[in-house]
Amino acid sequence: MTKVGIASYGITKFSKEDSKIESVLLNSVKKLFDSNSNLNRNDIDAVLVSTNNNSKYLSAVLSEMAGIEPKIAHTVESLCNSGTNAIVSAYSYIASGLADMVLVSGAERYDSPGQVLEWDNSRGEFKHPIFWASIFTKSYKREFSITDEELAIVPVKNHKQAQNNPNAISEKLYSLEDVINSKKLTDDLRLLDCSRPCTGGASILLASEKTCKNCTDNPIWITGIGQKTTSAGFTKNMTFSSMVSTQEAASTALKMSKRDAKDIDVAEVHDAFSVCEPMALESLGLSDKGKGLELINELYATNNLKINPRGGLIGSGHPLGATGLAQTIEITQQLQLCANKRQVDNAKVGLVHNMSAAATSSTVLVLEK
Amino acid sequence: MTKVGIASYGITKFSKEDSKIESVLLNSVKKLFDSNSNLNRNDIDAVLVSTNNNSKYLSAVLSEMAGIEPKIAHTVESLCNSGTNAIVSAYSYIASGLADMVLVSGAERYDSPGQVLEWDNSRGEFKHPIFWASIFTKSYKREFSITDEELAIVPVKNHKQAQNNPNAISEKLYSLEDVINSKKLTDDLRLLDCSRPCTGGASILLASEKTCKNCTDNPIWITGIGQKTTSAGFTKNMTFSSMVSTQEAASTALKMSKRDAKDIDVAEVHDAFSVCEPMALESLGLSDKGKGLELINELYATNNLKINPRGGLIGSGHPLGATGLAQTIEITQQLQLCANKRQVDNAKVGLVHNMSAAATSSTVLVLEK
Numbered sequence: 001m002t003k004v005g006i007a008s009y010g011i012t013k014f015s016k017e018d019s020k021i022e023s024v025l026l027n028s029v030k031k032l033f034d035s036n037s038n039l040n041r042n043d044i045d046a047v048l049v050s051t052n053n054n055s056k057y058l059s060a061v062l063s064e065m066a067g068i069e070p071k072i073a074h075t076v077e078s079l080c081n082s083g084t085n086a087i088v089s090a091y092s093y094i095a096s097g098l099a100d101m102v103l104v105s106g107a108e109r110y111d112s113p114g115q116v117l118e119w120d121n122s123r124g125e126f127k128h129p130i131f132w133a134s135i136f137t138k139s140y141k142r143e144f145s146i147t148d149e150e151l152a153i154v155p156v157k158n159h160k161q162a163q164n165n166p167n168a169i170s171e172k173l174y175s176l177e178d179v180i181n182s183k184k185l186t187d188d189l190r191l192l193d194c195s196r197p198c199t200g201g202a203s204i205l206l207a208s209e210k211t212c213k214n215c216t217d218n219p220i221w222i223t224g225i226g227q228k229t230t231s232a233g234f235t236k237n238m239t240f241s242s243m244v245s246t247q248e249a250a251s252t253a254l255k256m257s258k259r260d261a262k263d264i265d266v267a268e269v270h271d272a273f274s275v276c277e278p279m280a281l282e283s284l285g286l287s288d289k290g291k292g293l294e295l296i297n298e299l300y301a302t303n304n305l306k307i308n309p310r311g312g313l314i315g316s317g318h319p320l321g322a323t324g325l326a327q328t329i330e331i332t333q334q335l336q337l338c339a340n341k342r343q344v345d346n347a348k349v350g351l352v353h354n355m356s357a358a359a360t361s362s363t364v365l366v367l368e369k
Numbered sequence: 370m371t372k373v374g375i376a377s378y379g380i381t382k383f384s385k386e387d388s389k390i391e392s393v394l395l396n397s398v399k400k401l402f403d404s405n406s407n408l409n410r411n412d413i414d415a416v417l418v419s420t421n422n423n424s425k426y427l428s429a430v431l432s433e434m435a436g437i438e439p440k441i442a443h444t445v446e447s448l449c450n451s452g453t454n455a456i457v458s459a460y461s462y463i464a465s466g467l468a469d470m471v472l473v474s475g476a477e478r479y480d481s482p483g484q485v486l487e488w489d490n491s492r493g494e495f496k497h498p499i500f501w502a503s504i505f506t507k508s509y510k511r512e513f514s515i516t517d518e519e520l521a522i523v524p525v526k527n528h529k530q531a532q533n534n535p536n537a538i539s540e541k542l543y544s545l546e547d548v549i550n551s552k553k554l555t556d557d558l559r560l561l562d563c564s565r566p567c568t569g570g571a572s573i574l575l576a577s578e579k580t581c582k583n584c585t586d587n588p589i590w591i592t593g594i595g596q597k598t599t600s601a602g603f604t605k606n607m608t609f610s611s612m613v614s615t616q617e618a619a620s621t622a623l624k625m626s627k628r629d630a631k632d633i634d635v636a637e638v639h640d641a642f643s644v645c646e647p648m649a650l651e652s653l654g655l656s657d658k659g660k661g662l663e664l665i666n667e668l669y670a671t672n673n674l675k676i677n678p679r680g681g682l683i684g685s686g687h688p689l690g691a692t693g694l695a696q697t698i699e700i701t702q703q704l705q706l707c708a709n710k711r712q713v714d715n716a717k718v719g720l721v722h723n724m725s726a727a728a729t730s731s732t733v734l735v736l737e738k
Contacts, residue, residue: 047598054423056483057448060601060730071621073598073730074454078443079426085443088467089458095465098457098594114425225467229416229442232429252440361429361442 004091005212005219006367007101007205008036009329014169014200014317016110021053024107025062028201028322032103033066038215039205045099046072050086050106051321052079052114062105072099079114079356080272082106083202083324084363088225090206100208106326107201108319115197115320117357130185130194132234132358133273137188139240140275144290148188152179153293154274155192155314157300162311164341167326169198169317179274193274195312200319202326220332224257224366226250234358243359246283250353250364254285257366259349261285264366266305266334266344267351268327271312280353281307284364309334309342324354328365335369373460374581374588375736376470376574377405378698383538383569383686385479390422393476394431397570397691401472402435407584408574414468415441419455419475420690421448421483431474441468448483448725449641451475452571452693453732457594459575469577475695476570477688484566484689486726499563501603501727502642503555508609509644510557513659517557521548522662523643524561524683526669531680533710536695538567538686548643562643564681569688571695589701593626593735595619603727612728615652619722619733623654626735628718630654633735635674635703635713636720637696640681649722650676653733678703678711693723697734704738 010031012024033039047070049059059073072093076086083106090102108114116127140146156176162168174182174192182192205215212219226249234240254260264286271277278292286307287295299306310316310330313323331350333339352365379400381393402408416439418428428442441462445455452475459471477483486496509515525545531537543551543561551561574584581588595618603609623629633655640646647661655676656664668675679685679699682692700719702708721734 052425054482055487056421056446057486057601057726059447060598060726063598064601069600070598071596071618072454072457073596074445074447074451074458076443076445077425078428082443085441088441089443089461092458092461092465092467095467096461097464098461113423117426118424227440227442229429229432229439231438232426232433249440357426357429 002095003209003221004094004206005209005221006332007207007212007215008032008039009204009332010035011167011202011326011329012200013167014198014319017199019199021051021055021107021109022061022065024199024201025049025105026065028203029066029105032203032205036215041068043101044068044070044103046070046093046102048086048090048102048104049075050082050104050325051075051108052077052082052112053109054113078361080320081324081354081356081361081363082321084352084354084365087204087324087328088227088363091222091225094206094208100211102206103203104206104325105203106322108321110197110199112197112320130189133275134186134188136240137275140279143241146293149176149180150293151274152176153296153300154271154277155179157296158271158308158312158315161305161309162315165310165316168311168315169196170311170315189273195272195314195318198317198319200317200322202322202329204325204328218336220335220367220369222365223368224253224259226252226364229361231360234360243279243283243362245359245362246280246353246355249362250284253364253366259366263349264351265347265349266309266331267307268330269308269353270355271308271314272318284353305342305344309339309344327352327354331367335367371464372578372590373463373575374578374590375701376576376581376584377401377408378573378701379404380536380571380695380698381569382536383567383688386568388568390420390424390476390478391430391434393568393570394418394427394474395434397572398435398474401572401574405584410437412470413437413439413472415439415462415471417455417459417471417473418444419451419473419694420444420477421446421451421481422478423482447730449689450693450723450725450730450732451690453721453723453734456573456693456697457596457732460591460594463575463577469580471575472572473575473694474572475691477690479566479568481566481689499554499558502644503557505609506557506644509648512610515662518545518549519662520643521545522665522669523640523646524548526665527640527677527681527684530674530678531684534679534685537680537684538565539680539684564641564683564687567686567688569686569691571691571698573694573697587705589704589736589738591734592737593622593628595621595733598730600729603729612648612652612731614728614731615649615722615724618731619653622733622735628735632718633720634716634718635678635700636676637699638677638722639724640677640683641687653722674711674713678708678713696721696723700736704736
C-alpha cells in the first residue's frame with residue numbers, strides 16, 4: 001500500500017471572530033497554498049470539509065472559492081473529532097487509489113451547534129459537555145485521591161505553552177490560584193478548567209508517497225491510525241476515570257506503526273477539560289494509570305513541551321471541526337523541526353489524540369518523519 | 370486491490386411521516402440485519418451516516434442503538450448525493466485495508482434543511498431547486514425543440530414504474546394531461562415535474578471480497594466509481610442543457626469497470642425533475658445528445674423498465690441522504706434478479722447516477738454480479 005504523507009498545511013488564528021464559515025474555511029486553505037509554491041490546484045482529487053456547521057455542500061462551496069474541481073467532495077462530521085475522521089477518510093481515499101492528493105479543511109464558528117449534546121437525554125437538561133466533564137473529574141479525583149488544586153496544573157501549563165503559539169486564543173498566563181479562583185461552573189469544574197469554543201480553521205494537504213515527495217522536501221508520514229466508537233451517550237461508559245475508546249484507538253495506531261508508547265517524542269492530546277489531559281495520557285499508555293498528573297508536573301518543572309506544545313485545546317481554543325487538523329499540524333511542525341519556540345528536542349515520532357463526547361469515540365494518529 | 374461487494378441492504382417505505390431521524394436510520398438498519406442471518410455486528414468496522422439532517426454525532430448514536438462498536442464512525446454530507454459519497458467513502462475504507470466491513474446508512478426527514486440552497490446568492494431569493502430546474506428545462510427545450518408535453522412522459526413513466534415499488538411514496542398513475550394540468554410552479558415547471566422531499570431511510574453493508582462471499586450467496590460488486598464536482602453554484606456551469614459533472618463521472622466509472630455505456634442493462638438516474646432524466650441519459654452516454662426523450666418514449670412503449678425501474682426520484686420520493694443508497698439497492702436487487710415486478714430482463718451490469726444541486730456534482734457507480 002502507498003504511504004500517505006502531509007504535503008502542506010495552513011492554519012488561522014483562533015479567535016472569537018464572527019466570520020462566515022465559508023471565509024474561515026477559505027482562509028486556512030489560502031495559507032496552505034501560500035506556504036508551498038509547488039502545489040497545483042488541478043492535482044487535487046478530493047476536498048473534504050470537517051465541521052459541525054449546519055451549512056450544506058461546503059466542500060463544493062470551498063472548492064469553487066479555492067479554484068479546485070475535485071472528483072470527491074463532501075463534509076465529514078463526528079463532533080469534536082471530525083478533523084481526524086476527515087484525515088483518516090482522506091488517507092483511505094489515497095491508500096485505496098481513488099485519489100492521489102486530498103485537501104482536508106476544518107473550520108468552526110464560536111457558536112457551533114456541536115457544543116450542545118442533544119441526543120443523550122439520560123442526563124435530562126444537562127446537555128453541555130461540562131456535565132460529563134464534571135462527572136469525569138469527580139470520578140478521577142476520587143479514584144486516585146487527586147485534588148482540584150492538583151488538576152489546576154493542566155490549564156496553567158497549557159496557557160503557558162500557548163503563549164508561544166501565534167494562533168492560540170489564549171493571550172495570558174494563569175497561576176494555580178487563578179484557576180482555583182476562576183468562576184465555579186459545577187462542583188468539580190471551574191471556568192479555567194475548560195477549553196473555549198472559538199472561530200478557527202486548519203487545513204492539511206495529504207498525498208501519496210511519490211506526489212508528496214514531489215511537493216515538499218520535508219514530508220511527514222501518517223504511519224499509524226486507530227479509531228474506536230464505544231457508544232454515543234457517556235452513561236454507557238464502563239468507567240469515568242479512563243477512556244476506553246482512547247485505549248483501543250492507541251493500541252491499533254501503535255500496532256499499525258510498529259511503535260510503542262515509549263517511542264512517542266511529542267503528543268497532542270485532547271484536553272477539552274483539565275481532567276482529560278491526565279486521563280488521556282494514561283489511556284494512551286504515555287503514563288501509568290493514576291500517574292498522568294505526575295508526568296505533567298515533571299514535564300512542567302523541566303520546561304519539557306512534550307505534551308500539547310501548542311497549548312492544547314485549553315490554551316489554543318477549540319474550534320471543533322478544526323481541532324484535529326490543528327493538532328496534526330502541530331505534530332507535523334514538531335517533526336519538521338520548525339515549531340520555533342514550541343520545538344520539542346529531537347522529535348521523531350509524534351502522536352495525535354482527538355476525541356468526542358466524553359471519549360465515547362477517539363482517533364489516534366502516529367506521525368513520523 | 371480487494372474487490373468490494375454488497376453483503377446486505379435494508380430500506381424503509383418513503384413517506385411524509387414525522388419520525389425522528391434516529392428512528393429513520395435505525396429502521397433500515399434493522400431491515401438490513403433481518404434480511405441476512407449471516408451477519409455479526411462485531412464484524413462491522415465502520416458506520417457511516419449519510420444525511421443533511423442538522424443533528425450531530427449520528428453515526429455514534431446509530432451505532433449505539435444498533436449494538437455496533439465500530440472503529441470508524443462519522444457522517445457524510447454532500448446534499449443530494451450524500452448517499453453515493455458515503456458508499457464511495459466506505460469503498461475506500463475497505464479497499465485501503467482500514468476496514469473490512471462498513472455499514473452505510475442514509476436517512477432524511479421530509480423537512481430536510483438540504484432542500485434550500487443557501488450559498489448561491491447569485492440567484493437572489495431563488496433558493497429552491499425548482500429555479501435551477503426551471504432554467505435547465507427552458508434551456509433544454511430551446512436547444513432541442515422539445516415541448517412541455519413531451520417532457521411530461523418522464524413523470525408518467527416514473528409514477529407508473531413506482532406502482533411496483535412497495536417503498537415508493539407514489540400511489541397512483543398520472544396521465545400526460547394530469548402532468549400538464551398540475552399546478553404551474555414556474556414558466557417551465559409543474560408540480561408533477563418535481564420529485565418530492567420525503568422521510569425515508571436506506572442502508573447498505575459493504576465488505577471485502579472474502580467477507581462478502583461469506584455473508585451472501587448473491588454478492589454484487591462495485592466495479593466502477595466516478596465522481597466530479599465542477600462548482601457549487603450552477604451559474605458557473607458552461608451549459609444548462611447537459612451535465613458536465615455527470616459526463617466526467619460516467620467516463621471515470623466506465624473506464625474503471627472496463628465497460629462501455631452500451632453494456633449497461635439497467636440504470637438508476639437522478640430525475641430530481643422531469644428534464645433531469647433525458648439530460649442525464651445523454652450525459653451518461655446512454656442516449657445521443659438531444660435524444661434522451663426518444664429513448665424514454667421507446668422504453669415506455671415497450672414496457673422496458675431499464676431506466677429507473679423503482680420509479681426514480683419522481684416516483685419513489687427523494688429523501689436526500691437516502692436517495693443514493695436507495696438507487697444502489699435497486700440496482701443490487703436488479704442484478705440479483707430479485708426485483709419482482711420491477712425486474713429488467715437479463716440484468717448483468719447496472720449503473721447508479723446520483724447528483725447534487727443542478728448537477729454541480731455527480732457520482733456514477735457501476736455494479737456487476
